[in-house]
Amino acid sequence: DIGVTGVQTCALPIWLTDQIEDRQDRQGKIGGGVAIFVRNGLQYIERKDLQNKNEAIWIQINCTRCKPLVVGCLHRPPNTPIDGFLEQFNDSLSKIDSSYSEIILGDFNIDFLNSKETNANSERRKLKGITDLYDLKQLINSPTRITVNSKTLIDLIFTNIKHKVVDSGSKDFGLGDHSMVYCVVKSGLIKVPPRVIEFRSFRSYNKKSFIKDLKNVPWHVAFNDTSDLDSCVLTWNKLFLDVAEEHAPTKTRKMRGRPIPWMNSEIATLMRDRDYHLKKAKGNKVNYHWKQYQSLRNKVNREIKNPNQNIIVI
Numbered sequence: 001d002i003g004v005t006g007v008q009t010c011a012l013p014i015w016l017t018d019q020i021e022d023r024q025d026r027q028g029k030i031g032g033g034v035a036i037f038v039r040n041g042l043q044y045i046e047r048k049d050l051q052n053k054n055e056a057i058w059i060q061i062n063c064t065r066c067k068p069l070v071v072g073c074l075h076r077p078p079n080t081p082i083d084g085f086l087e088q089f090n091d092s093l094s095k096i097d098s099s100y101s102e103i104i105l106g107d108f109n110i111d112f113l114n115s116k117e118t119n120a121n122s123e124r125r126k127l128k129g130i131t132d133l134y135d136l137k138q139l140i141n142s143p144t145r146i147t148v149n150s151k152t153l154i155d156l157i158f159t160n161i162k163h164k165v166v167d168s169g170s171k172d173f174g175l176g177d178h179s180m181v182y183c184v185v186k187s188g189l190i191k192v193p194p195r196v197i198e199f200r201s202f203r204s205y206n207k208k209s210f211i212k213d214l215k216n217v218p219w220h221v222a223f224n225d226t227s228d229l230d231s232c233v234l235t236w237n238k239l240f241l242d243v244a245e246e247h248a249p250t251k252t253r254k255m256r257g258r259p260i261p262w263m264n265s266e267i268a269t270l271m272r273d274r275d276y277h278l279k280k281a282k283g284n285k286v287n288y289h290w291k292q293y294q295s296l297r298n299k300v301n302r303e304i305k306n307p308n309q310n311i312i313v314i
Contacts, residue, residue, distance in 0.1 A: 050092040074106035105157040112153040139168040194254040
């Protein structure tokens with residue numbers, strides 16, 4: 001997974017020296033500014049074409065088997081005119097390829113909680129109008145700045161890949177009056193080559209016919225030279241396997257390269273029983289099968305979530 005975390009620099013006691021060049025400082029004033037920390041190993045480029053007068057920084061992360069992911073971190077100081085900020089924000093979004101994944105986060109200083117203040121509602125509608133235009137959904141629902149007299153949701157995360165977000169929210173670390181907002185996004189996995197397994201097919205196997213052919217095998221040939229035990233075993237094995245190959249031939253099959261980590265033989269059996277009763281329930285609508293299906297479905301879910309189960313990959 002790719003974890004994308006946004007932190008408002010004004011809420012944290014972090015100071016960067018001039019030696020760190022890949023950042024976006026607030027011009028003409030000490031403090032403020034934004035930065036993005038990228039984990040070692042992730043390939044990314046800075047999207048300077050998206051930068052403008054807003055206090056923002058943009059990068060593009062390129063991962064194997066994934067669409068490019070554009071991440072933007074923004075901060076709107078409270079005294080910045082809202083119309084000018086939104087105009088610049090819209091200009092940046094318009095330059096992003098519509099097929100790319102996007103995550104934009106930061107301190108917008110626009111309250112997304114229901115508010116009685118007319119100005120707050122107007123600013124929220126203006127910002128939402130722009131994000132709706134680019135199919136961006138807002139992930140954070142709880143207040144991110146709480147004071148003695150107020151609660152506001154001004155630290156926001158917008159994304160057009162909400163279906164890939166496995167976790168999001170806010171954390172309070174006590175380093176400032178803002179909570180840290182974050183989201184975790186599923187990333188593409190490198191495809192593992194399939195495993196080739198060998199097995200015997202019993203599709204046409206007939207027990208009586210197999211036993212009959214075994215009785216007709218000239219087993220005495222295996223014991224022509226009893227002084228060489230290895231030779232006897234090899235001959236006996238060949239006689240037996242020739243018959244076995246005729247009744248249950250050896251075949252190969254490709255299996256998924258990456259094993260399912262939560263699957264074991266017990267869960268697999270429960271899933272088969274669950275699916276059997278679901279099929280029966282849909283076919284004849286007997287109440288017994290519906291009850292059995294619901295009971296097995298719940299049991300499968302419990303077993304999958306059980307952290308103490310012994311995992312045996314099958």
